[in-house]
Amino acid sequence: MRKLWKKLVVVAVLLTAAVSLSACESYGQEEKAKNDVYDQVKSSKTIIWGVRNDTRLFGLMDIKKDRLVGFDIDLAKAITKQMLGKDAKAELFQTSSKTKIPVLKNGNVDALMATVTITPDRKKEVSFSKPYFNAGQSLLVPAKSKVKSIKDLNKKGMVVVAVKGTTAVANIRKFAPKARVLEYDDYGQAFTALKAGQGQAMSTDNGILAGIAAENKGYHVVGGTFTHEPYGVAVDKGQTKMVHAINKALDELEKNGTYNRLMHKWFDGIPGFSIKEAER
Template sequence: MKKKCISGLVMLLCVMLVSTSVLFAAGSKESGASNEVDKIKSRGVLNVGVKVDVPGFGYKDISTGANVGFETDLARQIAKVILGDASKVSFTPVTAKTRGPLLDTGELDIVIATFTVTEERKLSYEFSTIYYTDAVSLLVKKSGGYKSLKDLDGKTIGVAQSATTKAVLETEAKNQGITLKFSEYASYPELKVALDSGRIDSFSVDRAILMGYVEDSSEILPDKYSPQEYGAAMKKGNLALLSVVNSTIADLDASGELLAMKAKWGLDK
């Protein structure tokens, strides 16, 4: 009888120790995540990566030197929630290739830069709820006479480095039984110059981004491929900041302010 009692006490003690360890680990994880928001408050500034070459989303105003666009406005709204002041934001220019590494090193708290959410990327970063949905399209010179992707069979498509565009078009080309060549560039202005100089036959990225590069001599083809859903990205495990970002987007959406912000930059079409 005494043996059974001792065995029972030992088992109970083990269960209690395991439960305590689990609770401690969960608490530590939550505390660590919360510290990220506390660090921002202590620092007094929110570090955000944004595009500076995408009219409508993130652009550097040459006349004032200010960062402007829908995504920069969203960043300011998040700063207002965390720090009580929408001006407490430090913007860092990013490209499709640099935005991830700058999050990894901790130089940035958030990246809000036409960052398409994919299942693969979710393995590396925390993504907010979707704040904008677009689709991959094609910008061409009118003089080329192209009317659809099929007309670009055997031609060279310019895409941004590390973007999802190339994979999307490769899949679509296979579906249509055509062959495409690709040339990758670091920035959208470089892609536009390549198109104008004839080094590429089409500049391809999300439709709303292309709208900022249309001129009288060029046009966006009607083709639209693969929905591109944009979310704000944070370091993996930064759940407290993710919660703040999601609640900010939800509140802006519920109040109608999110739609008004898109309309302000011509992104409500």
């Protein structure tokens, strides 16, 4: 009986070891696959990009054309071809503010080109390219407004509209502490409040405000930027080869004029918006 028991124990140990070894091998394969994103896209000649579908000038669904359009969309396609060749393909995966980091971490996309601000907290989760758009907080006001900069808002009785949960709210309280901030759920509601006269200015990233100004005559961006919050291409943490390849492609697109052409294509002629300030 004792011998049988010993045999059973040995079998159990061997099975446990086999399962553990299998699990380790599986984990190792997953980690290897995770670390080979650049090799995978190079082999397939395809990059799956996480992009926005609700941000004018950067990534927006054009209902008439039934496709996504914007600066981020065009730049993602240009980077893909610069990295992988003229016959390479950029696949677009639609994301939102809440989902963009999770879909990247889950492996649904290879990279994010989705107005992702480079921040210390995000650097703990993902790796970033060099900045491709020098975003910063600015102000949107009616054309006849006397407000020309953030300093003009730092007075009692001044009201700024912004979106809940964004850095814009905290920045207004920092740079114009005497102003009152009205918070809304989204940019559409915030701009409606500005049009209704519920505030003297609306504040968020300069590029987003440029998009609103582009489709609403009588409003313009003022004061330049009073914060520095650049956008970068995000890839999963540790994807060093992918980051290097994207940075190289961005440098080459800048040298051959493609980057500047795209900036002018999307941001020319917007009242108060400075392309020179926003360029990398």
